[in-house]
Amino acid sequence: xxxxxxxxxxxxxxxxxxxxxxxxxxxxxxxxxxxxxxxxxxxxxxxxxxxxxxxxxxxxxxxxxxxxxxxxxxxxxxxxxxxxxxxxxxxxxxxxxxxxxxxxxxxxxxxxxxxxxxxxxxxxxxxxxxxxxxxxxxxxxxxxxxxxxxxxxxxxxxxxxxxxxxxxxxxxxxxxxxx
Ligand code: FES
Numbered sequence: 001x002x003x004x005x006x007x008x009x010x011x012x013x014x015x016x017x018x019x020x021x022x023x024x025x026x027x028x029x030x031x032x033x034x035x036x037x038x039x040x041x042x043x044x045x046x047x048x049x050x051x052x053x054x055x056x057x058x059x060x061x062x063x064x065x066x067x068x069x070x071x072x073x074x075x076x077x078x079x080x081x082x083x084x085x086x087x088x089x090x091x092x093x094x095x096x097x098x099x100x101x102x103x104x105x106x107x108x109x110x111x112x113x114x115x116x117x118x119x120x121x122x123x124x125x126x127x128x129x130x131x132x133x134x135x136x137x138x139x140x141x142x143x144x145x146x147x148x149x150x151x152x153x154x155x156x157x158x159x160x161x162x163x164x165x166x167x168x169x170x171x172x173x174x175x176x177x178x179x
Pocket of ligand 1: 085086087088089090091125126127128129130131133135
C-alpha cells in the first residue's frame, strides 16, 4: 500500500521513539510490533524494515512474524471499516456471498484497504448476533440480513456520506477563502 503525504516521516518518528524506549532483543519483537501498531493503526512495510534494523535481524523475520499472528494488520484501516461475519450461522446462510459482494463493490479483497483508504474489508468470527445472519459490522454498527442487495444499499449510503463530506469540505474551504 502506498504511503500518503507525510506518512513516511510519521512512521520514522514513531518507530524511532518506540525503539528508543524499548529493549531491543529478538524476543522483544512482538511487544515492539504491538506498540508500533497501536500508534500507527497498522504495520507498514517501512516500519517493519526499521524495526528489523533496530534489532539487527533480517526484515524477512519481522515480516514472517507479523503475517503469522492475526493480531497484526499489514494494511491501514479504512475510514469505513466493514467486517463480514463468517461464523457458522452466517456462513450457512450465505456469509461468503456477502463477503464477495463487498469485495466486488469495494474492488478489493478481504484483508485489504482501498487505495484511497476509504474502505477496508475483513472477515470476522461470530459477533454474537446469529439470529440476524448473515451479519456485517459496518463502522461498528451491526447490520443484519446482509444480502447482496443490502450490500448495495450499505455501499450507496457510505458513498453518499463521502460525497456530502466532500461537499462540506469544499464549501468550508470556499468560505475560508472569501473571509
Ligand atoms: S455466526 Fe455470524 S453472528 Fe454468529
